[in-house]
Amino acid sequence: MEITFSLRRKEIVMEEPLVLDVQRQWPALFLPEQISAEFFRITQTHLMNRFFSSLDEYAPKIIRLYRARAALWGKDMKTLLENLDDQVTIL
Incomplete structure (x- = not known):
């Protein structure tokens, strides 16, 4: 997931896809563990x-x-x- 972060960010910011499309293409982003990992990557604080x-x-x-x-x-x-x-x- 770390390797594809910039690709995912660019796609989401530039194309503004629907949530269903993001969920279909990047299903791991909707797992609790991955949400926490993404939050930590961006903020350097633990989400929970x-x-x-x-x-x-x-x-x-x-x-x-x-x-x-x-x-x-x-x-x-x-x-x-x-x-x-x-x-x-x-x-």
């Missing part, structure tokens, strides 16, 4: 570590938003938030 650290950072804000809008989403959201409260332990 970055994702989980960002999730830890933004989760409280997202949950507050869900709580504020729970009435709009109905009983299922209220039940989900109650289950979350039951599982959360404060250290």
Whole structure:
């Protein structure tokens, strides 16, 4: 995959193919391992570590938003938030 990176990049940028065409021509790009490898190649950071650290950072804000809008989403959201409260332990 490293050898074909510039070829893939040029094709995607210049030709702007549909996602289905990219998936057909470069199926490995859609495997989780390859997505992580491509992300690392471009950014020099690990994708999953970055994702989980960002999730830890933004989760409280997202949950507050869900709580504020729970009435709009109905009983299922209220039940989900109650289950979350039951599982959360404060250290």
